[in-house]
Amino acid sequence: MRKESSKKRSILMLSIHGDPATKIGSEEQGGQPIYIKDICRLLSRHYNIDVFTRLKSRSEEEQVKLFPNVNVVRIKAGPVEFVPKEKIYLYLNEFFMNTVRWIEKNNKKYSLVHSHYWYSGSVALKLKDHFEIPMVHNFHSLGRVKYEVLNENKPDFADMRLLEEEMILKRANAIIASTPQEVKNILDLYDVTGENIELIRTGVDKRLFRPIAEEIAIKETGLNFKNIVLFVGRITKAKGLRILVKAIARVKNKFNEEMKLVVIGGDVSGVMHSEEESREKKRLRRLIKKLDLEEDVIFLGPVERERLPYYYSIADVCVVPSLYESFGLVAVEAMSCGTPVIASKVGGLTHTVRDGYSGLHFLPGRADHLAKAILKLITDAEKMDEIGINARLRAARQFGLEKTVKQIKDLYDLLLF
């Protein structure tokens, strides 16, 4: 018997505008409900969790069991219908009041409130005070980044949002930042010391990045070729795409089957390095022309993260030819889809990819070495399968969502005394 099963603590998870029990993709849901669903699934080994969200339709049930120990509770706030995200702020007070009522009516006791996005954070501050429980918050998106850095149009509630975010930053017991960049943004753009910030990265979710059956991947990607070499990354010199193109030219000379290099063009957010990217793209076009590879390289541009698994799965090998790389997320995503990775032996890639076990290494900058590695893999189906399985195992164990959830659990346990 598991020691803790008899007296699990209960967590009040708050996701007012993103219902993790709704079919993902059915509305403007984004990554937030996916993240919540993922962490709840794994956290439910240790806690009971109720996720409070807004009731959007008369046909929705008030309570849904998402997983064992995880329920979604839908609270009336504003009209019982779909409300655009920009209007939900009007109903936050009602949401708070009806949440407290529901909790009291059902005699629930929560030990901690964990909120997502500023809407929920704003309500969580009140729940924290009302029930005297600690509060953990994920921003998912920061108002000041939206309005000041990205210069987006300010909606009606912009000023309120910024004030609320400042309060959340000051009063939450812990703020979970998902990237170092988010830590930096908070310190740059808000008047806070950040003493309560915890850096907990979103792990690669092996349920999103998973091997997908060939016929489905062909249908979704439209890529139907015998051999596919995949590159995913920003088009900059440091990412080494030119080296890969040169290697492909060499492989072509010794390999008679059909083979395409598919290039997914990097930074989906599209903010950074755009000038450098367009210069580098020109250089690449010239090189491809010179090497007579115009038929063999397919530039797809950016692809949404949620659709990447189709591309990783259809690829026979994913190449990460970076001249340097501190971690190498692309390698891990590919590995998680069971795709063998050939990576330059540099920086974090020396660790994420284990030569001969979960992928192959080549010397950075050396197109001849890379060509050899590609040939070695695409001509040995058995080795490729073996490496693919190892890759998937390694990604799941070392870089998975499990790590994220372990860090969240450690944080909860620290706050629950």
Place this chain on the structure above:
Amino acid sequence: MRKESSKKRSILMLSIHGDPATKIGSEEQGGQPIYIKDICRLLSRHYNIDVFTRLKSRSEEEQVKLFPNVNVVRIKAGPVEFVPKEKIYLYLNEFFMNTVRWIEKNNKKYSLVHSHYWYSGSVALKLKDHFEIPMVHNFHSLGRVKYEVLNENKPDFADMRLLEEEMILKRANAIIASTPQEVKNILDLYDVTGENIELIRTGVDKRLFRPIAEEIAIKETGLNFKNIVLFVGRITKAKGLRILVKAIARVKNKFNEEMKLVVIGGDVSGVMHSEEESREKKRLRRLIKKLDLEEDVIFLGPVERERLPYYYSIADVCVVPSLYESFGLVAVEAMSCGTPVIASKVGGLTHTVRDGYSGLHFLPGRADHLAKAILKLITDAEKMDEIGINARLRAARQFGLEKTVKQIKDLYDLLLF
């Protein structure tokens, strides 16, 4: 029998210019060897650790046992004598070479190298490549912050340092940042994405922040008064010192014993908020004069962190009257010294201090409430003792070095596959 005891992994810890086996304070050692000694002590439950440092004297032993499973290995590099920190860069290649020789001669196998400060980071990069092991790095200090932000004089090796730091940031498998500010500095000042940054705070060390016997604390602080109320923090409005002064005036009216308010003036680094601080100090002086408390308030100015435990220990109560506070490190430090804390019920303080258990709360901004809490504590010795013990327990369990080391262990385990 502990499962892992039979086959512990070995860690190569690298601290070229700070020998954790030398008496702390004997040279220009700073916090680095203290940190290393602390984490090694706790990490040695899980790993064997050899700390490599530079041999500084013929009378030093080549190997010293620091703790069970933790050895200090002294490597010859440059003259066997004290060398100022600014000159040690001259001997890094020799250090690398002799370290490799020592390791090979002694048939040692290390699974991971963990380096401290750029000197060691620079050598660790070579050890990482030579032995093909992952690398973790703590900067402790960043060149660009020193030269560009703080505008310090550049030593001879400044350019080399910046280049090496950039390489370390790019090639280490993980960079441990100790504060959110360090994360921000790295992203602001270096051309890196920070994918490998882990935020692992230095926990409050209960061996530094511990109760100190009264006679020693009196001798060290020179404070010999019957009742001492302590304030530690920056002198800004948000820290609420004015509220505390008003509360002291009220307490004085109802309390006939000798009592002093001791103010330790905050930011030892002294960079931030100096203008605001001097304005606030003027306001305070006026208030103290008006309330006729000039004999009762002692301003000590900043005190070195290493000496704070004497002040916490001599205090009967430590007051944290902040108007807001995201975490409340002062409260935790005081608690760790067994000193009851009276804190405003706001932000992180609502969590760090548990009302009636490990301290008392009062409503933020309310001098009358605070006065009542102070009176309640200083007139009830028994309650004060009980709360002091609880405070110490809570600090050790929840905010201790143990958390830091647990995070470092998790990081090691992630890298050791």
